[in-house]
Each structure stands twice: as structure tokens, then as C-alpha cells.
Amino acid sequence: xQNTTAVVIYTKNYCPYCRRAKEFFQSRGIAFxxxxxxxxxxxxxxxxxxxxxMTVPQIFIRGEFIGGxxxxxxxFRRGEIQLPx
Numbered sequence: 001x002q003n004t005t006a007v008v009i010y011t012k013n014y015c016p017y018c019r020r021a022k023e024f025f026q027s028r029g030i031a032f033x034x035x036x037x038x039x040x041x042x043x044x045x046x047x048x049x050x051x052x053x054m055t056v057p058q059i060f061i062r063g064e065f066i067g068g069x070x071x072x073x074x075x076f077r078r079g080e081i082q083l084p085x
């Protein structure tokens with residue numbers, strides 16, 4: 001998988017935490033690629049197998065799996081992740 005941006009968010013269209021994750025990056029002016037797996041059960045199954053994470057959003061920064069929205073906020077607050085410019 002090759003993306004043009006440093007942030008990739010896997011989402012489902014009905015997920016409130018997905019919306020919050022996107023708003024987090026948008027409010028900071030950080031571009032991201034969104035991959036909607038709402039109607040892609042095979043892609044979603046492969047993603048879950050890859051990360052071991054069973055829910056969305058699934059957030060990657062510079063190819064590193066960060067976790068979901070709560071994980072993102074916690075790591076950001078602790079200074080454990082550097083956001084792209």
C-alpha cells in the first residue's frame with residue numbers, strides 16, 4: 001500500500017469516532033487519505049488481520065499503526081507521536 005500523505009485513516013461512513021479523527025486532523029491543517037471500508041468486508045477483514053484492531057477508525061501515521069481515535073488523542077497528549085506538518 002502506497003499513499004501520498006503521511007496520515008491514513010480507515011473509516012466507516014456511520015462511525016462517529018471516524019468523524020472525530022478526521023476533524024482532529026482537519027482542524028490542524030493536516031492532510032490525510034481516507035479509506036472507507038463501509039462496503040468492503042474483505043478489505044476490512046484484511047485490515048483487522050493486519051492490525052489486530054477490531055474497530056474503526058484505524059489510523060496510521062507515516063506507516064505506523066497508531067490505533068483508533070482514543071489512542072490518537074492519548075498518544076498526542078502524552079507527546080508520543082509527532083504529527084506531520
